[in-house]
Structures are given as C-alpha cells and as structure tokens.
Amino acid sequence: MSEEAFQIIMNMDMDEIRTHIAFHCAPLLAGLKMSNLLTVSKTQGKCVLKIFYQTGISCHVLWESGDKTTFLLYHRRGLEEYLECQEVKILMERLGYVHMGQDEILKGVSTRYRAHMEERAQFPHEIGILLGYPVEDVAGFMDNQGKNFLCAGYWKVYGNPMEAVRTFRLYDKAQAAVMVMVRQGRNIREILQICRKISFS
Numbered sequence: 299m300s301e302e303a304f305q306i307i308m309n310m311d312m313d314e315i316r317t318h319i320a321f322h323c324a325p326l327l328a329g330l331k332m333s334n335l336l337t338v339s340k341t342q343g344k345c346v347l348k349i350f351y352q353t354g355i356s357c358h359v360l361w362e363s364g365d366k367t368t369f370l371l372y373h374r375r376g377l378e379e380y381l382e383c384q385e386v387k388i389l390m391e392r393l394g395y396v397h398m399g400q401d402e403i404l405k406g407v408s409t410r411y412r413a414h415m416e417e418r419a420q421f422p423h424e425i426g427i428l429l430g431y432p433v434e435d436v437a438g439f440m441d442n443q444g445k446n447f448l449c450a451g452y453w454k455v456y457g458n459p460m461e462a463v464r465t466f467r468l469y470d471k472a473q474a475a476v477m478v479m480v481r482q483g484r485n486i487r488e489i490l491q492i493c494r495k496i497s498f499s
Contacts, residue, residue: 328472332376
C-alpha cells in the first residue's frame with residue numbers, strides 16, 4: 299500500500315463493503331489485473347454478487363466458513379487466456395490440473411483451498427496462477443518454500459524484480475486513485491466505468 303492510499307483510508311470505514319472492495323481489489327477494478335481475492339463477512343456475500351452482476355467481473359466462491367466468504371473475482375476471458383499460456387499449462391499440470399478447462403480448475407482449486415483452510419492440506423500454490431502472478435515467481439515460491447526471494451510486494455518475486463516493482467507501483471497508483479473515487483461517493487460500477495476511460499501507466 300502506498301503512503302497516499304494509507305492517508306486516504308485513515309478516516310474511511312473499512313467495514314463498509316464498497317470501501318472494502320475498492321481497497322482490496324483496486325488493481326482489478328482499474329483493469330490492471332485479471333483477478334483478486336476478496337474475503338467478506340458471510341452476510342456481505344450476496345451484496346458482492348449483486349455489485350458485480352453484469353459488470354464483466356465474475357465471482358467464484360473459493361471457500362465459506364461460518365462467518366466468512368472468500369471470493370475469486372476475475373475477468374473470465376483474461377483468466378482463460380492466461381491458463382492457455384504454455385508455461386502456465388506446464389506448471390498447472392505439475393500441480394495436477396491435466397487437460398482441465400477453467401471451470402474444472404476453479405472447482406479443483408476451491409476443493410484444495412477449503413482443505414487448506416480446514417487444516418487438512420497445504421496451501422494450494424495454483425492460486426498464484428489464478429491471480430495472474432508470473433509463472434517463474436509461483437514456481438520459485440514453491441521451490442524455495444517462500445524463502446530466497448529477490449523482492450516482495452503484492453507477491454514474492456523470483457524472476458524479474460524490475461518488472462515486478464514497476465507493476466507494484468502501478469497497483470499502488472490504482473489503489474490510491476480508486477480510494478479517492480470511493481471517498482468522492484462513487485459506487486463500484488461507476489468506478490469500473492471511470493477506470494475503463496483512464497490509464498494508470
């Protein structure tokens with residue numbers, strides 16, 4: 299999080315669903331990222347589905363507990379295209395996702411994530427792929443057990459730190475801009491429309 303975004307949220311209600319979505323999913327809303335994770339109270343889950351209905355952003359429930367719901371929010375076409383990349387396919391096959399389409403993969407990841415959250419299995423590293431992290435960074439994290447990274451920000455970097463830092467700065471810029479829009483009273487649909495017309499690069 300940038301200092302600018304930190305200053306903006308100091309006097310905002312982070313429990314308010316619109317603010318919560320904007321803060322945690324700004325790169326997605328800004329069109330810089332194909333997906334984001336979002337965890338909300340179970341009572342807010344239906345509200346999330348309503349907010350993103352017919353916006354072009356899909357909502358997949360990764361896990362539900364007694365009081366929390368974790369969504370993968372994603373652009374369906376963007377995720378499909380990423381999963382079709384050869385290097386992504388190779389890593390996903392290494393993780394057991396052989397000849398699977400997007401819906402099968404999401405179902406499999408949900409099953410593994412649920413097992414992890416219930417402390418029955420290790421963390422499913424394929425979530426890094428679903429979040430669009432570079433393949434070399436996901437593989438590097440797995441092979442190094444989260445250690446020996448070159449730098450860290452929105453994820454731990456093992457491949458190209460210069461490119462990653464540039465991306466982190468874009469995400470920070472988007473987060474600050476989106477939080478300003480929320481403070482101005484914009485709703486999520488309005489923010490999505492505005493972000494389609496501006497550039498964060």
